[in-house]
Amino acid sequence: MGALQSSPGRPEYSDLAEKTGFSFEQIGVLHKRFKQLSHNEETLRRDHFNEIDDLAFNPIRAQIIEAFFDRRNFHQNGEGKVQEIGFEEFVVVMSHFRPPSAHMTEEQRGKTRREKLRFLFNMHDTDNDGIITLEEYRHVVEELLSRSGTLEKETAKCIADAAMLEVASISVGHMLLERFEIESRMIIRFLNMDTTTLCK
Amino acid sequence: MKHIRVTIVILVTCLFIILIVLSGTVCRHLRERRHQHLNRDSNHQANSTAHKKTFPVLSFNYEHVRTPFEISLWILLALFMKLGFHIIPTVSHIVPESCLLIFVGLLVGGIIKATGEQPPILDSNLFFLYLLPPIILDAGYFLPMRPFTENIGTILMFAMVGTLWNVFFIGGMMYAVCQIDAAKLAHVDLLSCLLFGSIISAVDPVSVLAVFEEIHINELLHILVFGESLLNDAVTVVLYHLFKEFAHEQAITVTGAVLGVISFFVVSLGGVMVGVIYGIVGAFTSRFTSYSRVIEPLFVFLYSYMAYLSAEIFHLSGIMSLIACGVIMRPYVEANISHKSYTTVKYFLKMWSSVSDTLIFIFLGVSTVAGPHTWNWIFVIFTVIFCLVSRVLGVIGLTAFMNKFRIVKLTKKDQFIIAYGGLRGAIAFSLGFLLNNNEIKNLFLTAIITVIFFTVFVQGMTIRPLVELLAVKKKKESKESINEEIHTQFLDHLLTGIEDICGHYGHHHWKDKLNRFNKTYVKRWLIAGERSTEPQLISFYNKMELKQAMMMVESGSAAKLPTIVSTVSIRNVQAKGSPKPSRAISKSREEEIRRVLRANLQNTRQRLRSYSRYELLNDALEDDISEARFRKQKEMERRMSHYLTVPANRQETPPVRKVFFQQEHKVYTYDDSESPRGRASPSCADDVSELKETPEKPDQSSTPRANRDAELKPKEQDDQGDQLKVSRCLSDPGPNPEDDEDSTFLP
Numbered sequence: 001m002g003a004l005q006s007s008p009g010r011p012e013y014s015d016l017a018e019k020t021g022f023s024f025e026q027i028g029v030l031h032k033r034f035k036q037l038s039h040n041e042e043t044l045r046r047d048h049f050n051e052i053d054d055l056a057f058n059p060i061r062a063q064i065i066e067a068f069f070d071r072r073n074f075h076q077n078g079e080g081k082v083q084e085i086g087f088e089e090f091v092v093v094m095s096h097f098r099p100p101s102a103h104m105t106e107e108q109r110g111k112t113r114r115e116k117l118r119f120l121f122n123m124h125d126t127d128n129d130g131i132i133t134l135e136e137y138r139h140v141v142e143e144l145l146s147r148s149g150t151l152e153k154e155t156a157k158c159i160a161d162a163a164m165l166e167v168a169s170i171s172v173g174h175m176l177l178e179r180f181e182i183e184s185r186m187i188i189r190f191l192n193m194d195t196t197t198l199c200k
Numbered sequence: 201m202k203h204i205r206v207t208i209v210i211l212v213t214c215l216f217i218i219l220i221v222l223s224g225t226v227c228r229h230l231r232e233r234r235h236q237h238l239n240r241d242s243n244h245q246a247n248s249t250a251h252k253k254t255f256p257v258l259s260f261n262y263e264h265v266r267t268p269f270e271i272s273l274w275i276l277l278a279l280f281m282k283l284g285f286h287i288i289p290t291v292s293h294i295v296p297e298s299c300l301l302i303f304v305g306l307l308v309g310g311i312i313k314a315t316g317e318q319p320p321i322l323d324s325n326l327f328f329l330y331l332l333p334p335i336i337l338d339a340g341y342f343l344p345m346r347p348f349t350e351n352i353g354t355i356l357m358f359a360m361v362g363t364l365w366n367v368f369f370i371g372g373m374m375y376a377v378c379q380i381d382a383a384k385l386a387h388v389d390l391l392s393c394l395l396f397g398s399i400i401s402a403v404d405p406v407s408v409l410a411v412f413e414e415i416h417i418n419e420l421l422h423i424l425v426f427g428e429s430l431l432n433d434a435v436t437v438v439l440y441h442l443f444k445e446f447a448h449e450q451a452i453t454v455t456g457a458v459l460g461v462i463s464f465f466v467v468s469l470g471g472v473m474v475g476v477i478y479g480i481v482g483a484f485t486s487r488f489t490s491y492s493r494v495i496e497p498l499f500v501f502l503y504s505y506m507a508y509l510s511a512e513i514f515h516l517s518g519i520m521s522l523i524a525c526g527v528i529m530r531p532y533v534e535a536n537i538s539h540k541s542y543t544t545v546k547y548f549l550k551m552w553s554s555v556s557d558t559l560i561f562i563f564l565g566v567s568t569v570a571g572p573h574t575w576n577w578i579f580v581i582f583t584v585i586f587c588l589v590s591r592v593l594g595v596i597g598l599t600a601f602m603n604k605f606r607i608v609k610l611t612k613k614d615q616f617i618i619a620y621g622g623l624r625g626a627i628a629f630s631l632g633f634l635l636n637n638n639e640i641k642n643l644f645l646t647a648i649i650t651v652i653f654f655t656v657f658v659q660g661m662t663i664r665p666l667v668e669l670l671a672v673k674k675k676k677e678s679k680e681s682i683n684e685e686i687h688t689q690f691l692d693h694l695l696t697g698i699e700d701i702c703g704h705y706g707h708h709h710w711k712d713k714l715n716r717f718n719k720t721y722v723k724r725w726l727i728a729g730e731r732s733t734e735p736q737l738i739s740f741y742n743k744m745e746l747k748q749a750m751m752m753v754e755s756g757s758a759a760k761l762p763t764i765v766s767t768v769s770i771r772n773v774q775a776k777g778s779p780k781p782s783r784a785i786s787k788s789r790e791e792e793i794r795r796v797l798r799a800n801l802q803n804t805r806q807r808l809r810s811y812s813r814y815e816l817l818n819d820a821l822e823d824d825i826s827e828a829r830f831r832k833q834k835e836m837e838r839r840m841s842h843y844l845t846v847p848a849n850r851q852e853t854p855p856v857r858k859v860f861f862q863q864e865h866k867v868y869t870y871d872d873s874e875s876p877r878g879r880a881s882p883s884c885a886d887d888v889s890e891l892k893e894t895p896e897k898p899d900q901s902s903t904p905r906a907n908r909d910a911e912l913k914p915k916e917q918d919d920q921g922d923q924l925k926v927s928r929c930l931s932d933p934g935p936n937p938e939d940d941e942d943s944t945f946l947p
């Protein structure tokens with residue numbers, strides 16, 4: 001265990017590291033996790049994700065899983081969905097959640113913010129038409145409330161409607177999320193150490 | 201005009217000062233006279249038989265009411281001062297309120313001293329038991345939980361390690377200073393210096409609140425400094441008692457030090473636990489208070505106060521107990537109590553904390569004049585210098601350490617503000633006052649007062665221009681938005697999901713687990729009725745709706761009914777850039793409508809006329825509020841059904857829709873009317889069909905509110921259904937105005 005195992009095939013890691021900004025150790029950890037999820041196969045499929053127990057409680061589970069199989073998140077200007085993904089796509093999707101590096105220019109910061117916003121947008125826009133319709137937004141709210149048990153469709157509709165009207169009244173759609181400072185909130189801490197053996 | 205205001209304020213304040221002074225002198229004279237009277241009486245009785253006195257029609261008995269009278273006078277003085285500063289805006293822009301209040305205190309103290317009386321000193325008992333708790337409760341109850349929990353690591357670091365560093369640095373350096381021969385301070389030993397350090401090093405929540413409230417810096421910095429000032433109480437309490445004990449025994453033992461560390465954990469965790477227990481009991485009690493809503497706020501206050509006092513019994517940290525109680529109690533209590541009780545709690549807390557805060561600063565000023573002082577140049581100056589130095593060093597060092605673990609790093613500007621915001625205040629003074637009476641005490645007190653003055657005056661006054669100069673981010677004026685709430689929840693779930701996929705249990709995972717635990721177990725016990733299963737999004741939405749409805753009603757204020765009608769005429773007058781021709785309703789029609797509506801609503805109101813002292817009136821305001829909410833909901837539903845797709849997050853909107861959006865923009869602000877426009881597409885047939893739907897709608901939408909409003913709901917709904925129909929037709933002429941209005945206007 002240890003040093004030898006953590007860096008097989010380093011050249012491909014350096015390629016990924018450059019593309020996504022992860023460090024070698026982080027990519028190594030992610031690779032381990034990938035292998036664990038896919039049972040040592042080359043690609044991940046949707047049912048692999050469904051096996052993760054902790055995700056069962058998540059109300060937007062389906063949308064999260066879909067996001068991994070959405071070509072729009074692979075940074076290759078693709079469209080549509082795939083059925084299975086390789087490690088590279090896995091890491092690229094994960095890179096959306098990377099914390100910003102310490103020294104970032106305003107431009108880079110803006111770029112990461114746009115990328116993250118784009119990711120979120122793609123999650124809402126399920127029919128791939130580039131527009132979030134009221135139905136899609138209602139679907140989001142219903143999903144969020146779905147775990148509560150008492151799903152009152154009426155109230156969900158009201159909430160979604162109110163939200164949409166708010167956006168309409170401000171009339172500069174994505175400015176609403178700008179205030180959010182997405183680049184500092186949509187972040188996961190990626191560890192350099194391997195803790196996957198400790199959980200799951 | 202302004203001159204008149206200023207003179208009035210000054211006159212009134214002088215009046216009060218005189219009154220206070222007089223009350224002191226008067227009572228003294230009265231005491232003397234009464235003594236004389238008694239003596240004379242006894243003499244008389246000794247000599248002769250009962251001397252017949254005439255029945256006194258008007259007599260003067262001041263002693264009887266002396267204490268409450270003087271307390272009231274002081275509080276009134278404090279309030280007038282507060283009022284005065286807000287009436288005179290020029291001064292309050294430059295000088296923070298706390299400075300002005302201390303200044304007033306100095307004046308009052310000076311006047312009292314000049315008349316030969318002994319000015320009252322800020323009694324530590326009074327301070328810790330009566331003046332401090334309201335401020336802390338107010339802070340703790342309304343503590344913004346999200347930024348607090350996100351930064352809890354940094355806050356704890358600053359509070360604990362930072363304060364420890366301050367104590368030892370200041371204590372050590374002051375001891376070194378005392379060794380200088382020129383200071384003539386050789387009698388001050390190390391333990392006393394450490395004790396002094398422990399008193400002076402804690403950042404004071406009262407001062408921080410007072411100053412930071414006025415400068416509106418961003419949430420992160422505010423919560424960092426403020427959270428630190430609250431949580432360092434545990435450290436202060438432990439060190440203070442520890443050094444006091446040691447100073448008494450004149451020795452530090454190893455066991456003593458170890459016990460000190462253990463005691464620290466006991467004090468802080470114990471305090472939190474006491475608070476949590478009281479919080480849970482309070483939340484549980486509020487579950488049953490629906491039977492007597494009037495006393496609900498009292499439960500909140502009393503449980504919190506008891507938590508504070510109970511913690512103080514065991515020398516645990518009362519402040520942490522109070523905060524824990526408020527934080528734990530709040531979500532459950534707010535779900536249980538009525539809206540009126542919630543408002544009461546909020547305003548009482550604000551009121552008490554405001555009065556306390558004002559009184560504290562005034563008394564600080566008065567005590568400065570009163571107390572015996574031992575002024576030692578070297579000691580005082582070095583204290584001030586070392587306080588500043590240690591604060592700066594501490595902040596820099598801790599930030600460098602914490603930035604390794606923080607996602608959002610603290611910049612140099614942030615560090616400066618945090619260091620500069622370390623204000624000392626009345627807690628330091630009161631702790632100093634509790635010291636045993638000896639010559640060192642006066643020396644310490646003088647130094648403490650000087651540091652307090654320095655921080656409050658110099659730092660308090662200059663922090664605002666510095667904030668401007670450094671262009672520190674200000675507080676975002678964010679209106680509560682349902683979108684933000686949706687996105688926040690969405691983001692939370694998303695990040696939790698990604699963490700699970702990644703396979704490591706991070707911050708989000710545990711938070712999610714806690715929320716689930718809360719939802720399945722805790723809420724069921726502590727929240728009454730069906731609200732216990734209400735998801736957060738829905739309760740947030742309901743709260744927002746209520747708020748907006750209230751704003752709408754209030755902006756209509758005096759004549760609530762004609763608002764509906766007048767909005768129509770206003771809108772028609774204001775219709776700029778609208779593609780349709782505008783249309784005004786004739787005056788006579790307006791009058792007719794007004795009469796009809798007023799008659800209808802009056803009928804509803806008369807039915808509500810029942811009065812009982814212990815019940816709360818379901819008064820006209822609530823009627824209007826519920827009515828406004830229904831109205832709004834109907835509007836929204838109608839508007840939504842008319843356009844199903846909204847190009848959000850996109851720059852290019854088709855030109856037709858652009859015009860549309862501008863109208864919506866005018867419509868949706870709550871200060872103007874709430875009258876939607878017609879659209880280009882739909883026909884008025886839709887309107888008519890929608891009208892038929894109204895009777896069913898009110899029932900469904902009112903269920904979330906069912907257990908909150910009073911008995912008369914069903915009746916109201918029918919009336920309101922009718923009124924809604926009428927009001928809606930009025931406010932929306934539709935694309936073919938002529939036909940619409942004539943056909944659908946029905947009383």
